[in-house]
Amino acid sequence: MGSQKEAFVALVTCFNDDETINYEATRAQVRRQVAAGNNIMCAGTNGDFSALTFDEKVRLTEEVVAEVDGRAKVIVNAGMPATFETVALARAFDRIGVDGIAVITPFFIACTQDGLIRHFTTVADSVETPVYLYDIPVRTQNHIEPETARALAKHRNIAGIKDSGGAQETLEQYMAVGREEEGFDVYSGPDHLVHWAFQNGAKGAISGLGNVMPEVLARIVSCFNAGDEVGAARAQETYGAFRTDLYKLGYPPALVKRALWVMEPSVGASRQPALLPDPEQDKQIEAILKKYELI
Template sequence: MTDKRQAFVALVTCFNDDETINYAATRVQVRRQVAAGNNIMCAGTNGDFSALTFEEKVRLCGEVVDEVAGRARVIVNAGMPATFETVKLAREFDRLGVDGIAVITPFFIACTQDGLERHFTTVADAVETPIYLYDIPARTQNHIEPETARRLAAHGNIAGIKDSGGAQDTLEAYMEVGRSVAGFDVYSGPDQLVHWALTNGAKGCISGLGNVMPDVLARIVSCVNAGDEEGAARAQETYAAFRADLYKLGYPPALVKRALYLRDPSVGLSRQPALLPDPEQDRAIEAILSRYGL
């Protein structure tokens, strides 16, 4: 495993007009990210995972792995509310040969820390592929406390955590776990913290915004790896400013998808009941895209 920092893009899932998955268009997005130098996270928050069926997730993951063909790393999200289905999905992804399986905290079901520990341990016991914890409390209402992460880090098949909580102190606490437990890598989710996280101990980042700005994301990481802090800071400034402008318009994953759609309609719309086309909002997104030369 390389010691260099790594960028993953939480890849959008492309849809046809009838809301079926457009696998060919999704493969195009995979090629675009690989060409930029980014790795792929499949079926994450920006990939509409909660709107996909079990069978669709399995096929989608297989198509992504096939398209990547070893040129980049692939992590796929298997997390579902119940441990039972999460294990079933993880076993399918294990068979497909991904590099890692992310497990988002259960949603809808309120969990104790003990419940979360049992959930992640059961999944990690069931597969050979390394498991990555995925914390995004704003969406799931469940949060992995740093001490819970520390206990889970001792499991031989739990390889790290993706932190999408947005709280810098929590990210710092996770990175402290990473520093003290060998083989436990921390990946930052918040787009505004990419540069800070990479220079303070994170192994990498997993970004939704990279769907729209793949080259800027890749530049932050490549500059950090090259020791070019000034270049990384400039790229981060652009990335964070674009994030602030775009996300103030509404729900981030739907806005990422819409911004991409306005430049490439083959990605399709989000599955309902997510964002519907809105001419006024589209004009605002267009103005932002133009301002950043996209």
């Protein structure tokens, strides 16, 4: 039975009514995930990273690391459009001490594959913490081609990739790189492919939906690691069905945050101009949460 699989939750960032970060509520979400058995990724897409300032990301990471207190792994996203700022953030996270630094592809700036290689290599050269490539082309308009991932996998401090592209084919190509390049782990982003990715050689999953269903995500992992394929498949079925029901309503990260808000209002709304709370939609979300016995 290969190495143990692991799950990270792409943790939400909690906000007060005046849009400042609510660190106490964020810490409460960290505790909830650690109790369920999940690891933490902070300042990712589900953490509204693009709405946070440099200093806020640094403090957020300090608070999350302090709250986790060694009981789980912490990965933090440092990726910004410019290599210069990404390096500055990565160095700050390196000083705090995290288990991994994820680097989302630059956004807004259109990159060549050569530009991506320069970007990731420069960041990986500037820190001691292992760096994870993070591909989400639908949001950034920049995609790490499998051959580019293969070239970067040879870097001593690039430890893997998070694939949030949503295409099974790309995930398969990245996993082929992972099989051939030692020390290059693949983490699956799509919530409906967690179990499939484990079966096909992924090291783990990094999931936004785990904010709402921490126990079910943890169960896919614990069942799989125990060799209980039936249990893992059953947990995945619940996870996938919930995902389908929830994401029918709109933009996934906004809905994850909103569903969590319906369960626990202390998480707050996202910073503007994100979607405003919609009482009609909240009623639909509430019905879905009841169907899955989450409230």
